[in-house]
Amino acid sequence: MKSAVSLLRNRLGFARLHAKASSLERFGLEHLRGNPLEQIKSAYNSDFYIPKCRFMQYVRAGDTDKRLGMVSENGSKMIELSGKTCAAPDMLSFIHQKYCMKSLMESAKYMDVEDVKPDLRLLPPIDSPGKIIGVGCNYYDSCNERNIKVPKAPEFFVKFGTSITGALDNIRAHQIAKRIDYGCELAVVIGKKCRHVSRVAAMSCVFGYMIAQDINARDWNVFLGGQTMLGKSLDTFCPLGPIIVHKSHVPDVNNLWIKTIVNGEERQCGNTKNMIFKIDYLIHRLSQFMTLCPGDIILTGTPAGAGAYRNPSSYLKPGDMVESEIQKLGKMRNKVVNPYF
Structure with missing residues (x-):
């Protein structure tokens, strides 16, 4: 199964917003090359590459701001919502907004779709739930x-x-x-x-x-x-x-x-x-x-x-x-x- 990106090839400071990235070798993960965002599904399905209401929190390289994005089923393509829509920049606030998913998907048709960058740091989807x-x-x-x-x-x-x-x-x-x-x-x-x-x-x-x-x-x-x-x-x-x-x-x-x-x-x-x-x-x-x-x-x-x-x-x-x-x-x-x- 092919994937256009590997989040594991680079740095692994994914758990905390201010944690510094560390090399795969330090964690003994150098043998892993899979993408945790990908799914097992036919690559011939074009929808497989379209970002949908599959939400991730992340930090871009050299940044400290938490961001919210939508990712495709194979984990290779994404749309950043933070700062480009009315969506809140974090998952918990976004849920509180009660954003209309149908409207979001309609808006997404006019947003820039980009590759999931290999230096993106993945965060927990929710890091401060009430319960x-x-x-x-x-x-x-x-x-x-x-x-x-x-x-x-x-x-x-x-x-x-x-x-x-x-x-x-x-x-x-x-x-x-x-x-x-x-x-x-x-x-x-x-x-x-x-x-x-x-x-x-x-x-x-x-x-x-x-x-x-x-x-x-x-x-x-x-x-x-x-x-x-x-x-x-x-x-x-x-x-x-x-x-x-x-x-x-x-x-x-x-x-x-x-x-x-x-x-x-x-x-x-x-x-x-x-x-x-x-x-x-x-x-x-x-x-x-x-x-x-x-x-x-x-x-x-x-x-x-x-x-x-x-x-x-x-x-x-x-x-x-x-x-x-x-x-x-x-x-x-x-x-x-x-x-x-």
């Missing part, structure tokens, strides 16, 4: 591998914004965590404020979708007193990205395949159709207890194949490469490093 809420054991195959009954109601947990890192950034293997696990999840981004919303109206509250890795310190989550919040909220334990795809480009969110590959070995291969509690129910349920706001993130669970439930168990360690992919949403590559790297 990150996850749901545990939300796939039938996950219940089967754990030998537990299918839950009658979803069990929620929280992660904090300081755990967010980017699609190409490192996951730090903190010394306080000995059993670090992975779990690729479909992340739902809320598009408007909602409270006591019905299931019928729930999907109207969605802005779009992205990939998340729910990195989890199992020893704190289970073995050391059930400290779920601590085990899931360590710094860098929530890789997000590489983009947010607007819901209009995901016609059937309940039929997307999900994969996690660790060091070249496929560990997870599932499908969102196997969710126990669908997205509309999760939004409905949560909104009975709290107000969901634009930019809030809901992690919808992970399919079977987590390291803790393999035989033997297989936890992440420094040097491991975790690749996450969801159909239509792109891919992430995160290397596990020691905490002082």
Whole structure:
């Protein structure tokens, strides 16, 4: 599969706006040449090269300003929205604007389309959400591998914004965590404020979708007193990205395949159709207890194949490469490093 650009060939300071870029060799990623923004799709499809409502946050080389852009499905072409439209320069503010996607796509026909520059620094699609809420054991195959009954109601947990890192950034293997696990999840981004919303109206509250890795310190989550919040909220334990795809480009969110590959070995291969509690129910349920706001993130669970439930168990360690992919949403590559790297 060919791609016109490789974001990995250059610098890797993607996670934080003011972080300095570092060479691939320093991170041991010199063998990677893929584009995390690209999709697996026929190159003969002309729409594959047209920027759509697939939003990314980034910083240009030699700049410190966060920018917002739209990218094509193959990750090679982009349109910068910042300063060229009425769109806000960052994703969270843009969601609050409630911009009309149809009008945006019409305007995009008259905007300059450019190549995604190789020195562009990719940022997390959202870096300061009000809430990150996850749901545990939300796939039938996950219940089967754990030998537990299918839950009658979803069990929620929280992660904090300081755990967010980017699609190409490192996951730090903190010394306080000995059993670090992975779990690729479909992340739902809320598009408007909602409270006591019905299931019928729930999907109207969605802005779009992205990939998340729910990195989890199992020893704190289970073995050391059930400290779920601590085990899931360590710094860098929530890789997000590489983009947010607007819901209009995901016609059937309940039929997307999900994969996690660790060091070249496929560990997870599932499908969102196997969710126990669908997205509309999760939004409905949560909104009975709290107000969901634009930019809030809901992690919808992970399919079977987590390291803790393999035989033997297989936890992440420094040097491991975790690749996450969801159909239509792109891919992430995160290397596990020691905490002082």
